[in-house]
Amino acid sequence: MGEILRNAMKKHIPVARADELRPGQRKLVFIDGKSVVLFNIEGTIHAIENSCPHNGASLASGKLEGNVLQCPAHGLRFDLAKPCEPGGKSLCLHRFPVRTIGDSVTLLVDAAGTP
Numbered sequence: 615m616g617e618i619l620r621n622a623m624k625k626h627i628p629v630a631r632a633d634e635l636r637p638g639q640r641k642l643v644f645i646d647g648k649s650v651v652l653f654n655i656e657g658t659i660h661a662i663e664n665s666c667p668h669n670g671a672s673l674a675s676g677k678l679e680g681n682v683l684q685c686p687a688h689g690l691r692f693d694l695a696k697p698c699e700p701g702g703k704s705l706c707l708h709r710f711p712v713r714t715i716g717d718s719v720t721l722l723v724d725a726a727g728t729p
């Protein structure tokens with residue numbers, strides 16, 4: 615399936631008001647049964663599935679230092695500002711594309727609610 619067709623089948627789901635997620639804040643939301651954590655790091659909003667790729671622990675309460683989130687279960691660290699390298703050695707977070715539309719923070723998901 616082509617990239618244009620894949621994007622045409624996706625939709626933006628509002629998950630927060632832009633003014634409720636200020637720099638340094640985080641928010642846990644649920645989309646079609648999936649738990650997603652939003653982080654505002656210095657004005658950039660990141661959205662990840664609330665499940666550590668190591669063993670599934672919740673990342674919502676993970677310690678954040680700069681862009682680096684530490685899993686509370688076993689301490690693995692993930693840089694939210696760096697994309698995961700396909701085929702790389704490190705575990706990859708499941709990320710959701712985020713966009714602010716008007717005064718809403720939205721996640722780009724497909725018709726089934728997955729990124």
Ligand code: FES
Pocket residue numbers: 666667668669670671685686687688689690
């Ligand atoms: S479950 Fe996150 S580091 Fe093990």
